[in-house]
Amino acid sequence: MKSISHYLILTGCLLLSLLMVMGLLAIDDTPHLNPRVNLTPTQIAKVKRLLERNDPRHLRTGSLARATLGQEELDLALNYAANQYAGGASHLIIEPGKLRVQATLPLPWHPPGGFLNFQIELIQTNTLPEIGAFSVGHLTVPTLIAHHLVNFSLGMLPLEIDWQQLGRMVKKVRFVSRKAIVTYAWQGNLPAQLGGALLSSRERELLWVYQARLAELTRGGKRTMRLTALLNALFQLAVQRGKLTDAVQENRAVLRVLAFYVTQKDLGQLMPSNKRWPRPIRRRILLQEREDFTKHYLVSALLAADAGSPLANAVGLYKEIQDSRGGSGFSFNDLAADRAGTQMGERAIAEHTAEATQQLLAVAAESDIMPETADLPEFMPEAEFKRRYGGLQGDAYRDMMGEIERRVAALTISR
Structure with a gap:
């Protein structure tokens, strides 16, 4: 019996040593x-x-x-x-x-x-x-x-x-x-199966909560609404729920619901099992009196919250380059909305800032989340953009982006 126990101990030690060597x-x-x-x-x-x-x-x-x-x-x-x-x-x-x-x-x-x-x-x-x-x-x-x-x-x-x-x-x-x-x-x-698979049951539950609230907010006779009105109402709900839940998850759900809404994407496609998915009424949602700013801001916020800021920055810049080649033209104020949205999205899902960002967005005014953009150049064709700013590598372009970064850093949401 003693020899068998010694054999088992020796075998165990050899296996453990082998695992340690393999780990090393x-x-x-x-x-x-x-x-x-x-x-x-x-x-x-x-x-x-x-x-x-x-x-x-x-x-x-x-x-x-x-x-x-x-x-x-x-x-x-x-x-x-x-x-x-x-x-x-x-x-x-x-x-x-x-x-x-x-x-x-x-x-x-x-x-x-x-x-x-x-x-x-x-x-x-x-x-x-x-x-x-x-x-x-x-x-x-x-x-x-x-x-x-x-x-x-x-x-x-x-x-x-x-x-x-x-x-x-x-x-x-x-x-x-x-x-x-x-x-x-x-x-x-x-697509529906993969869309649903990318989200946990908890995440789908949170999306339903905020989608239902958004559907309530968009009922009524107003054809246009301010983005801050939706942010305030949804994040007030997040603050209430956040006392018992995770602020990061709540904030990310709000951003997903709003970004899908303003880009006219159907969240129900990600929830194939939910036949009665709440459907908000379509409204024009404005930021600084512009609907395009709202889309820039929220898409960048969502990309930063879901995929990291490098992707959000690159997508925003890609759109501006495409616009300068036959679209609306290169616009620094659109990039300002991208950068401000990215900043908000980053802080909304960072562990050390999620709760404070949630509480701010529950009462925030436009000036708290979006920099002044009226004086920023926009609608520049590609040739004019290269002539005035030297393209993406030009000193004038870097100076303008530096000014945008300073304005975003001065926002209440950034502090």
Whole structure:
């Protein structure tokens, strides 16, 4: 009996030592990739064109379709997701017959300097790709174990997605030079399913609460309303609820509801199970007497609250560049609304400022949340913008953006 107990203890010690060695081999002191992600208007434009080229919504359910996905756009999307959801970075390379991904994720529970550096290689087959190689740090993981690790990781994501159903949709994936060609059977209910999956049941419940309140506020005879009136009313409700709930979640729900409303997007599409989703009446919502400012402000606030300020800044700048090439023209006052909205969104979901921002927005006036813009240049065609301000790299442009930043920093919402 004594020898058996000694054997079990020795075996346990060996297994523990093996796990410790594997952990040491897996964890690196330095990241292989820089986790900082900065999107540019050019990158935003490329992703937009990718989505437009492969928009499947006109297809009938069950019909086969093919999407060609470029390496640069996929790399951008994956890298931004790694940065936003895990604080890390990734890099993707597509070669004939295979796809390789590197990723760096920080370990918050490890002493400073602890990182997991992943490398995974997917090999093309006659149908779906298979894992050809997988390593973490200095540790090479057998492909069978790697397959189970990937499935386990997908199951741990906070997303209610039927991965098996999604996998059945994809019929074949081919890797050619710098491109992935995906053949799939389109399902018309997929957008609603994915939209709902991206939100937890708690988040959907909060959206219903504020959507119902917004529906109440928009009833009546007024064709126009001030943004501050909606902000005040919704954040007053958030303050009341915030005493018993999480201020960050409440604030994010308010911003989602308002941004969807002013951009005329149907929140009900994200809630396929809610047949009686409250529907606010369409009104013109004004900020500084302008409806476009409201959209700039709230979309930027939502992007900052949901996806981080680099994306919000890049999207706002991308729109202005597009406007200068045949739209309404480049407008610094629109950028001021973008920056002010970004500032509000950041503070609304930061743990140390969420409650104070909530209380301010419950009573805020326009001057508390939006800088003066009447003297800022607008409606400039691209040629005039380049002549007057030297383009995005010009000193005059930087000076004007510096002035906008100073005005935003002076707002009550920023203090």
